[in-house]
Amino acid sequence: MINPDSDTVIVIRGRGRVSALGLESDWSVAASPFSAHPAGLPVAALPAAAEAAVAALRQSRPAYRQLDRTVLLAMLAARQAVASWQLSAARIELPVGSGQLPADNIISRNNLTTDLTTNHWQLATDNLAVSIGSSRGATGRLEEFHAEFLAEGRVPAAASPLTTLGNVASWVAFDAGQAGAAALSHSSTCSSAFQALGNAVAWLRAGMADRFLAGGTEAPLTAFTLAQMRAIGIYSPFGATDWPCRPGTGRPSTFVLGEGAAVFVVERGSRAALQKAGKTALLLEGVGFGFEALGSKTGLSADGQHFQQAIRAALQQAAVAPAEIDAVVLHSPGTPAGDAAEREALRAIFGEQLPLLLSNKWLLGHTLGASAALSLDFALYVLETQTWPTPPFATDVNGPCERPVRRVLVNAAGFGGNAASVVVSLGV
Structure with a gap:
């Protein structure tokens, strides 16, 4: 157990997300964000603007064109998180570990733009670590490579590195400008993101890193994955426009599959410094x-x-x-x-x-x-x-x-x- 009297706190300094609600931080919605998948099931897929951002990110570098959608969603959310961190860093000073945030990491709000696909939102620090969770990892690419194998009896050399779970965190780290710190990927089914976050907290408290990009990502809206969920017998009978996912309503089962990612910038900070400055912060307790x-x-x-x-x-x-x-x-x-x-x-x-x-x-x-x-x-x-x-x-x-x-x-x-x-x- 962590000593509650300790001065050390874990601060959530930035966050980003992509989901069926798009890229915005607002959670209000007027109409059902669900749509009908070609497999005949309702799903929570990305809206057009978010889909365009993913497509632009894929085309922004030749190496990105081969990546699984799960990786791209994580990268997009991470860029949002870093942009959010940069805004907060421009507003306040918060000690990290025993020192201060480097002056060259404080970015003026006037220098920020909202184009997350053509600018690299990089933390540019040697002590940035990455911890990303995903239940299934590179689902889409794995299914594509397997279909190619069944049809032609071969797969390209890139199939293995592109479908290992570890390539999720490693590509997020690369895109964030990481220089030599840890890049960790986790899979424990639907709690994977909190396994990643818990690991980040442990490293921060142990002094093994000063800052983490941590979160979770999934792009499971493929025919095979949807067939798996349907086979369990839990999929919602309601249509896409009829709010098909209904937690807390009892029977029938209303499970609906969605895609998305959320990533957070978490840092080790000082409770005393926060109190002295009179600053309010989001604390991961x-x-x-x-x-x-x-x-x-x-x-x-x-x-x-x-x-x-x-x-x-x-x-x-x-x-x-x-x-x-x-x-x-x-x-x-x-x-x-x-x-x-x-x-x-x-x-x-x-x-x-x-x-x-x-x-x-x-x-x-x-x-x-x-x-x-x-x-x-x-x-x-x-x-x-x-x-x-x-x-x-x-x-x-x-x-x-x-x-x-x-x-x-x-x-x-x-x-x-x-x-x-x-x-x-x-x-x-």
Whole structure:
């Protein structure tokens, strides 16, 4: 457990995302962002403007043209995160480790543009590390190479390096201008992004890096992956325009697949320096993990033991009591068993009077390895704006709240009985 009296804090200094809601940071929406896939299922695919940004990024360098869509989404979100960090660095001074941010890393707001595909948003620092999670990695390219093998009996030499999970973080690091620090890729199904974030926090607290780009990415809207999700028997029966993903509504199952990425700039900072400056910051207070070994295809117990372990570990690391949590961004994928198990886990910890329950999956679908990162981005939006969109269907999520939201718990879970939870706050 981290000493709660320690001066060290982990600060979220920048963030970026790409999803069915596009590239903007606003989470409000007027109409269903879902669309119909050629496979006959509703999906949460990128809108036209975001799709154009991905296409432009792919064409910006010859080497990028061969990359999987999962990698490109991560790179695009990372560029947004760095641009966001540069803006915040231009506004405030925040100690990192034992020193100050280098003067040449402080970028004037007037020097920033919004074209994330033709400018390299580089942190240009030797101590920048990268940690990216993805459940399935280079799904599209893997399927393309396999189809080519079945048709022609051969594959190109680039097939192996382009489909290993490690190429996600390594390309993000290259695009960010990294010079020799770690580039780590993680896969633990749908909690992958929090595994990546937890690893980043551990490295920062250990002094093994001063700054991380950390998050998650997934581009699973391929025919084979959709067929896999349909085979499990959990896919939503609702059409794309009828808000097909409905967490917290019970039966039928309303799982819908989506694509996207979210990446954060996280740094080691000083609580005393923040307090002295009177600055408010987004703090990553705790990261916890839980595991169950049940021998089932999903690894899920009825009372969500892995959720309970992860939540308790995150609360302990943050040194906060359950009563200090104002809201929970649920994993809640819209499956009856999954939704119910998470709520039972919450009752075991919070009692019958649960905090405000929030979800963004009714807007994004389930983005697998990116889902935890996108949930974290949603939590930070709630902390900053004190607002959240209301679903157009009856559910137990995204209702009204009678008190300010100052501290949020974010949950994630995946096949194999693993769960992860993060505590974030707006504080000094």
